[in-house]
Amino acid sequence: MAVKISKFIWDITYSCPLRCGHCYSESGRRPSRTLDRDTAMRVIDVMLEAQATGVMFSGGEPLSIRWAVEAMKRLHDAGVSVALFTTGWSMQERTATALAEAVSNVAVSIDGADAALHDAIRGRAGAFERGMKALDILNRVRTERQAAGQTCFTFGIDYTLTRPGAKEADLERFVEAAVERFPGLDFIRFGAVIPSGLAAEREFETNGLLTIEEMLDLMEVGRRLATRHENGPRISVTDVRYFLPQPGASLVDLDLMQIEPDGGLRAFPIYEAKVGNVLEEPLDILWQRARDWRSDPFVAQQMESVRTMADWANTTRILDRRYGSRDDRERIERRGQSALVPVPA
Numbered sequence: 001m002a003v004k005i006s007k008f009i010w011d012i013t014y015s016c017p018l019r020c021g022h023c024y025s026e027s028g029r030r031p032s033r034t035l036d037r038d039t040a041m042r043v044i045d046v047m048l049e050a051q052a053t054g055v056m057f058s059g060g061e062p063l064s065i066r067w068a069v070e071a072m073k074r075l076h077d078a079g080v081s082v083a084l085f086t087t088g089w090s091m092q093e094r095t096a097t098a099l100a101e102a103v104s105n106v107a108v109s110i111d112g113a114d115a116a117l118h119d120a121i122r123g124r125a126g127a128f129e130r131g132m133k134a135l136d137i138l139n140r141v142r143t144e145r146q147a148a149g150q151t152c153f154t155f156g157i158d159y160t161l162t163r164p165g166a167k168e169a170d171l172e173r174f175v176e177a178a179v180e181r182f183p184g185l186d187f188i189r190f191g192a193v194i195p196s197g198l199a200a201e202r203e204f205e206t207n208g209l210l211t212i213e214e215m216l217d218l219m220e221v222g223r224r225l226a227t228r229h230e231n232g233p234r235i236s237v238t239d240v241r242y243f244l245p246q247p248g249a250s251l252v253d254l255d256l257m258q259i260e261p262d263g264g265l266r267a268f269p270i271y272e273a274k275v276g277n278v279l280e281e282p283l284d285i286l287w288q289r290a291r292d293w294r295s296d297p298f299v300a301q302q303m304e305s306v307r308t309m310a311d312w313a314n315t316t317r318i319l320d321r322r323y324g325s326r327d328d329r330e331r332i333e334r335r336g337q338s339a340l341v342p343v344p345a
């Protein structure tokens with residue numbers, strides 16, 4: 001019998017209109033590796049056979065791919081909870097209407113309290129305005145469908161906390177403005193940036209990464225904001241330490257897998273190590289390889305040595321440089337030459 005994996009993250013493309021300095025996938029700065037529609041459907045077959053209960057569509061910008069909504073709908077119709085993470089850059093009314101019947105949840109990524117901050121963090125002028133317009137559209141579609149008694153997604157804001165975007169006063173004014181502008185908003189989720197991809201590099205570690213103590217303080221800020229808006233959207237601060245080994249608990253069996261755009265499967269989300277491709281080998285074999293990688297003494301020792309966010313960034317750098325493919329390692333070597341160049345408006 002095929003192995004059961006309950007949750008998948010699927011980065012369906014590395015194409016992206018933005019150039020965030022903390023991007024975990026370096027999207028927009030590398031080949032998109034997007035599959036054609038028919039091959040993408042085979043990846044869905046794999047997830048369905050694994051009896052997935054939840055699939056997160058991410059990237060890159062998932063909505064830049066022609067077959068994206070069809071793929072989401074196929075999973076949704078099969079009873080899988082589908083979550084979409086989008087910049088909102090290309091959101092249109094008709095896309096939102098199609099999403100109403102294709103996903104359970106849409107999260108628009110906003111990482112700064114205003115246009116100046118958000119656009120600087122995300123490397124492109126106009127990103128904040130586009131994200132806000134996308135939320136206007138989602139709000140409208142959801143409100144109209146609810147009034148008509150039709151099913152619809154829940155929607156909200158995913159706010160990645162980096163040092164420039166995490167000042168308490170900014171977060172407060174952002175929440176006030178969002179609650180007022182989007183009355184139907186279901187959630188605002190804050191989460192400290194994870195030291196993965198570009199966010200694990202030394203330059204970002206110094207200027208962008210929060211410390212564990214800062215993150216814990218922000219969790220307290222989140223609790224205060226949640227209390228203040230108890231009749232509004234659900235406000236939370238995700239404890240990103242979830243991805244770290246916890247005392248008495250092992251990550252070896254965590255059945256959360258990350259698929260790259262071309263079907264490559266990561267041994268563990270966040271890190272570059274691959275165990276094969278879901279289009280080429282059975283998932284049972286890949287899963288066993290992933291478990292072997294996770295319990296490899298060197299990997300386990302690296303992960304278990306993490307005490308601080310800086311340790312975590314260091315571990316990511318070590319694991320990515322040791323286990324990434326040749327392409328990955330060459331790309332990592334080129335970082336700093338192109339990674340932080342903003343896209344013109």
Ligand code: SF4
Pocket residue numbers: 016017018019020022023024025026027028059060061087122
């Ligand atoms: S983090 Fe930024 S650059 Fe990377 S995929 Fe998301 S929106 Fe695109």
